[in-house]
Structure formats: structure tokens, C-alpha cells
Amino acid sequence: MTAWYQPFMLAVALVWLFATGRDRPAARIVFVATVASFLLVELVTHRIPGAWKLVVPGAVETLTILALLRWARGITGFVQVACLAVAWLAHLLCYLDVKLGTNMVYDHYRALIGLVSLAQILAFHDTLTFNLSRVAAWFGSLGVRHSGAVRAASVGHSVLQHSRAPKL
Numbered sequence: 001m002t003a004w005y006q007p008f009m010l011a012v013a014l015v016w017l018f019a020t021g022r023d024r025p026a027a028r029i030v031f032v033a034t035v036a037s038f039l040l041v042e043l044v045t046h047r048i049p050g051a052w053k054l055v056v057p058g059a060v061e062t063l064t065i066l067a068l069l070r071w072a073r074g075i076t077g078f079v080q081v082a083c084l085a086v087a088w089l090a091h092l093l094c095y096l097d098v099k100l101g102t103n104m105v106y107d108h109y110r111a112l113i114g115l116v117s118l119a120q121i122l123a124f125h126d127t128l129t130f131n132l133s134r135v136a137a138w139f140g141s142l143g144v145r146h147s148g149a150v151r152a153a154s155v156g157h158s159v160l161q162h163s164r165a166p167k168l
Contacts, residue, residue, distance in 0.1 A: 026072035051098035
């Protein structure tokens with residue numbers, strides 16, 4: 001198991017724990033898939049020799065994509081599907097690398113999966129912005145003020161801002 005996977009699991013658990021109503025279905029599915037993937041890697045795939053061990057995460061990603069398309073049909077679910085499709089393709093290309101003796105993805109596999117994991121966390125935009133605004137409000141109520149270096153909303157904020165207020 002790579003060094004970034006445990007922090008990823010913790011981040012997914014925190015996202016699920018503090019998810020807004022819009023993100024909650026996708027967060028639940030991603031959390032369950034993350035725990036299942038961890039258990040499969042720790043208990044099953046480390047015993048499988050060769051390229052076949054890459055089939056297991058591909059199967060988990062396929063099931064997760066199907067679950068997201070069924071029970072999390074919102075923007076967060078669709079972004080998660082896109083992230084998992086990239087991970088699925090990486091597993092397929094890595095499998096082909098091992099079988100064919102090539103090196104298109106194999107050396108960059110862990111970095112690519114790490115980037116997909118980061119994108120998955122950032123895809124929970126509603127949850128992240130809602131909870132960060134709550135933390136900022138809490139610090140504000142304590143009298144802690146920011147320096148004012150960044151006062152204007154970013155371009156991304158106006159593009160990604162939703163018209164409905166997130167619900168807990």
C-alpha cells in the first residue's frame with residue numbers, strides 16, 4: 001500500500017462524515033469503495049502474482065462507477081465517475097504494460113493514481129467550501145482575522161458556486 005493511501009482514506013472518511021446533502025451519496029459510495037479496495041489489497045491482491053492483481057482494482061472501480069451512476073446522479077457523482085474512469089484506464093494500461101513488456105504507464109502508475117485520488121477529494125466541492133466557510137466563521141467569532149491579502153472571490157469560486165445553499 002502506498003504512503004498516500006492512508007491519508008486518502010482519512011480524507012474520504014472526513015468528507016463522508018461532514019458531507020453536505022448534495023455530496024453525501026457520492027461520499028458514501030466512495031468511502032465504501034475505498035475501504036473495500038484497501039481490504040482487497042491488504043488481504044487478497046498482494047498474494048496474486050503478476051499482472052492479474054491489477055484486475056481487482058479495475059473491478060472495484062467498475063462497481064463503484066455503476067453505484068455512482070445509480071445512486072449519486074449529481075455533479076459530484078459524475079465527476080467521481082470521470083476520476084474513476086481515469087483510474088480504470090490506468091489499471092488497464094498498467095496491466096497491458098506488464099503483459100506486453102512495455103512501459104507506457106507502469107513507472108508512473110502510483111503518481112497517476114495519487115493524482116486521481118486528489119481529484120476525487122477536490123470533487124467534493126460543496127462539502128469542502130461549506131466546511132471551510134464554517135471553520136472561517138468559527139475563527140472569525142474567536143476574533144481571528146485574516147490579513148486581507150485575498151479579499152476578492154476567485155474565478156473558480158464564481159464558476160463553481162451553486163445557486164442552492166448546501167444542506168447538512
